[in-house]
Amino acid sequence: MRMNLIPRARNAAGSVIVADKVDVPAGLWSRCDKCGHMVYEKEVEEALHVCPECGHHRRVDARTRIEQLVDPGSFEEFAMGLRSTDPLKFKDRIPYKERLQREQAKTGECEAVVVGKAFIRGRAVILTVMNPAFIMASMGAVVGEKVTRAIERAAEENLPLVIVSASGGARMQEGMVSLVQMAKTSAALARLGEAGGLYIVVATDPTTAGVAASFASLGDVILAEPNAMIGFAGPRVIANTINAELPEGFQRSEFMLEHGFVDRIVPRSDLRREIARIIDYCGK
Amino acid sequence: MSSEPVIATGSATSTGSVGFLEFEKPLVRIQHDIEEMEREQREGRDDLTTEIKQQRSRLRSTTRRLYRNLTPWEAVLVARHPDRPLSTDYLKLIFQDFCELHGDRAFGDDKAVMTGFARIGGHRVLFVGHNKGKDVTERIACNFGCAHPEGYRKALLKMRLAEKYGLPIVSLIDTQGAYPGIGAEERGIAQAIAVNLMEMSKLRTPIVCVVIGEGGSGGALGIAVGDRVAMFQHAFYSVISPEGCAAILWKTADQRKHAAEALKLTAPDLRKLDLIDEIIPEPLGGAHRDPERAAASLEKYIVGSLNELKRRTIDTLLRKRYDHIRHLGAFFDDPSEAKPGKASAKAPAVRRAASRSIRLASRVPRAEEVPA
Numbered sequence: 001m002r003m004n005l006i007p008r009a010r011n012a013a014g015s016v017i018v019a020d021k022v023d024v025p026a027g028l029w030s031r032c033d034k035c036g037h038m039v040y041e042k043e044v045e046e047a048l049h050v051c052p053e054c055g056h057h058r059r060v061d062a063r064t065r066i067e068q069l070v071d072p073g074s075f076e077e078f079a080m081g082l083r084s085t086d087p088l089k090f091k092d093r094i095p096y097k098e099r100l101q102r103e104q105a106k107t108g109e110c111e112a113v114v115v116g117k118a119f120i121r122g123r124a125v126i127l128t129v130m131n132p133a134f135i136m137a138s139m140g141a142v143v144g145e146k147v148t149r150a151i152e153r154a155a156e157e158n159l160p161l162v163i164v165s166a167s168g169g170a171r172m173q174e175g176m177v178s179l180v181q182m183a184k185t186s187a188a189l190a191r192l193g194e195a196g197g198l199y200i201v202v203a204t205d206p207t208t209a210g211v212a213a214s215f216a217s218l219g220d221v222i223l224a225e226p227n228a229m230i231g232f233a234g235p236r237v238i239a240n241t242i243n244a245e246l247p248e249g250f251q252r253s254e255f256m257l258e259h260g261f262v263d264r265i266v267p268r269s270d271l272r273r274e275i276a277r278i279i280d281y282c283g284k
Numbered sequence: 285m286s287s288e289p290v291i292a293t294g295s296a297t298s299t300g301s302v303g304f305l306e307f308e309k310p311l312v313r314i315q316h317d318i319e320e321m322e323r324e325q326r327e328g329r330d331d332l333t334t335e336i337k338q339q340r341s342r343l344r345s346t347t348r349r350l351y352r353n354l355t356p357w358e359a360v361l362v363a364r365h366p367d368r369p370l371s372t373d374y375l376k377l378i379f380q381d382f383c384e385l386h387g388d389r390a391f392g393d394d395k396a397v398m399t400g401f402a403r404i405g406g407h408r409v410l411f412v413g414h415n416k417g418k419d420v421t422e423r424i425a426c427n428f429g430c431a432h433p434e435g436y437r438k439a440l441l442k443m444r445l446a447e448k449y450g451l452p453i454v455s456l457i458d459t460q461g462a463y464p465g466i467g468a469e470e471r472g473i474a475q476a477i478a479v480n481l482m483e484m485s486k487l488r489t490p491i492v493c494v495v496i497g498e499g500g501s502g503g504a505l506g507i508a509v510g511d512r513v514a515m516f517q518h519a520f521y522s523v524i525s526p527e528g529c530a531a532i533l534w535k536t537a538d539q540r541k542h543a544a545e546a547l548k549l550t551a552p553d554l555r556k557l558d559l560i561d562e563i564i565p566e567p568l569g570g571a572h573r574d575p576e577r578a579a580a581s582l583e584k585y586i587v588g589s590l591n592e593l594k595r596r597t598i599d600t601l602l603r604k605r606y607d608h609i610r611h612l613g614a615f616f617d618d619p620s621e622a623k624p625g626k627a628s629a630k631a632p633a634v635r636r637a638a639s640r641s642i643r644l645a646s647r648v649p650r651a652e653e654v655p656a
Contacts, residue, residue: 182481213481230474
């Protein structure tokens with residue numbers, strides 16, 4: 001449920017890179033957030049935005065992710081253009097409407113998720129990709145609706161559903177409207193399950209709170225990128241509650257795998273192959 | 285936990301020995317006067333019957349005035365009042381023959397969520413409810429009503445039992461939220477809540493949920509999916525606590541009053557947004573001033589809902605439940621619906637947005653061409 005504007009840089013190709021900190025002028029070279037090495041942007045981009053030095057998986061925006069995952073030119077978007085009507089007329093330091101406009105201008109997207117039909121290594125799928133560049137892909141009415149439509153489309157067309165999750169959680173500025181999206185998406189998944197639909201989750205950094213506690217935890221198969229933050233409560237909230245230090249690697253993909261909540265950790269470069277393999281095993 | 289001081293009054297009186305909240309200051313004075321006069325009367329110094337009567341009436345009208353215009357933050361304080369009746373109180377007041385069923389058959393028994401068979405208004409039901417605990421020992425034992433994964437899994441296990449034997453489910457929600465701790469994360473609190481949301485949407489038995497006090501985010505929702513979701517008049521239900529929201533959006537917890545307002549977390553606001561079905565009235569001055577009357581009000585709602593829901597066939601029940609959940613919080617503009625003849629936006633979700641292809645330039649090499 002953190003919704004700070006995220007400092008970001010654009011790489012040479014113009015796609016938005018979401019990073020915790022950017023202290024080098026955006027351009028040809030940048031500093032890896034994880035290992036601190038200077039890395040050549042073009043090389044990082046060719047490695048699907050994974051640091052060639054340390055393997056750190058950078059957050060990527062939805063369009064970049066789609067390009068990385070799908071067969072070239074195969075993505076057909078649907079449910080485009082949905083926009084929040086700001087049901088609470090929410091205003092904190094700035095009005096929510098204004099915040100949305102800023103995010104829209106910054107990202108060129110209407111909202112924090114992109115859904116469509118695509119092919120991954122020749123297998124048709126319904127693909128849902130959350131966009132951490134847009135208010136940390138928090139889930140409000142639009143995200144809930146688009147995810148639900150993707151689930152319904154997967155059931156109707158009997159296609160595997162792949163959701164690339166990334167989210168700070170429910171969108172506070174939509175209050176309870178956002179909380180009920182958890183119930184809505186989960187109920188739609190119940191129907192997909194009854195229809196025998198295959199649902200693959202790819203949990204990426206960060207998959208937390210309301211999204212972790214709904215559709216992102218309900219995959220038939222749950223894959224996770226290395227070292228992605230996956231959890232329910234924010235680490236600071238937990239540390240304050242228990243008044244103690246959190247263990248090393250807490251709430252990371254590897255931690256979740258160890259505790260039985262992730263099926264496989266898959267590096268970004270293997271995602272296409274792994275998704276296709278699972279689809280084939282499930283006979284979809 | 286209440287962060288606002290509660291002003292203690294003197295001895296127990298006929299109006300109840302309730303603590304006063306900060307905003308109830310005008311009531312403290314009147315209450316104090318009444319107590320004084322009653323003492324004098326008992327000691328036989330004067331006949332103050334008329335004066336006492338007058339003051340009582342003043343107390344009522346002042347309470348009415350204060351409670352008619354509760355701010356959202358004040359509603360939060362009332363919902364968290366230390367004397368507010370808990371699910372265990374309602375169990376005693378309106379349910380009979382409670383037969384508690386413990387444990388999730390996997391890890392343990394989470395006392396923050398109570399489950400068991402019970403009877404209410406001639407119905408055999410499965411009771412599910414957060415338990416905050418009445419005194420310090422109990423509160424610690426049940427973690428102040430903040431459940432761990434095993435609490436949600438226990439609830440689901442017992443709800444499946446109810447489904448198997450055709451018992452409707454009554455769920456009373458009262459929690460700050462799921463427990464934020466290491467163990468909760470290790471045992472998959474997010475997954476436990478998610479599974480409940482999915483399963484409760486298709487349990488083949490009627491489910492009636494009532495937020496009786498605090499509806500704290502996912503920890504509340506995890507046992508609050510059903511055919512009916514109601515709230516007590518002064519309960520609140522929110523995606524995040526006002527303190528948490530203020531800390532994140534205003535960068536200071538001092539803004540909690542503003543956050544409480546902005547979040548639209550009161551029963552009337554949520555009814556307006558069509559996110560809850562009904563508001564259950566509370567006695568004047570809140571449920572804690574007259575738990576019996578609050579309980580009677582709750583019983584009427586639960587029994588009425590069960591009578592109505594039990595008349596439906598299970599298939600109709602499930603279809604209506606799904607349709608309701610499917611269209612919750614549909615506050616968005618859909619350009620594909622703006623076309624002439626498709627103006628109605630009441631249930632935009634059922635209609636499919638028109639597909640349009642977007643061809644992306646292939647700038648990034650395909651994964652299999654990149655060395656691992």
